Amino acid sequence: MEENIREILLGGQSFSWTEEEDGTFSAVLNERVYRIKGIEDAYSDSYLHSYFDLDYDYEKARQEIRAKDEVLKEAVDKVGMLRILKQDHWITTISFILSQNNNIKRITGLYRKLCRNYGHEVEEGYWSFPTPEELSRATEEDLRALGVGFRAPFIIDAVNKHYILSQIDSLDFDSAMDKLQEIKGIGPKVASCILIFSYARREGFPMDTWMKQCMAKYYPGKDKSYFHPYEALSQQYLFSFMRG
């Protein structure tokens, strides 16, 4: 089954990627520019090997999710094959703080403004996402001027508490959720996105507006435990299905 690379990179789990005119996807990660056409381009690079979680059997997971019920079958067949990325903790944290009460297009725009204004140029025209230290130069007023709105103080708090992100790996899921929510602007939904999309915690099940609709319509009375042990990947298929 061919991977839905566009949905994987642009469908709402990452805001780092740009689709170029020729169909190449590019992103600044790991202090350099990566350009790929498909997953096959990731196998020869150790950073991308981890980033695309190539050691996990997504085909098997997909088949088991597909066999769960008719809704998931339709979702999986329509969406194709998804992966869940293992992204940088810091980048993912700020990305999903930006995501609250926002849409993917505008989140991507704000992400790029942060890169252009506070990151550094690793190649002509390609800017890195700012480190906590780089972003600490920004005041709340600076961030509001960029257009992040009421999320400005949340970003400042994340800069001040970024050390939290190195403490997550040693915690169980519930403790990790609580720990991330010590940062202002991070609630249950954003915390679960961070745990899924950068800590490979497959039991996360973010409930955004799309998923609330989905659960009310197709899974009344059920919760994330129904999807065990594929909570995160099932959610990702359903999210793409609902938006599609």
Next chain:
DNA sequence: CACCAGGCCGTGC
């Protein structure tokens, strides 16, 4: 003009 977008915070009960 309204309502929505990968929600959360502060307040009130």
Next chain:
DNA sequence: GCACGGCATGGT
């Protein structure tokens, strides 16, 4: 514990 209004911005 749960319900509610407010919140910046841009798109429909």
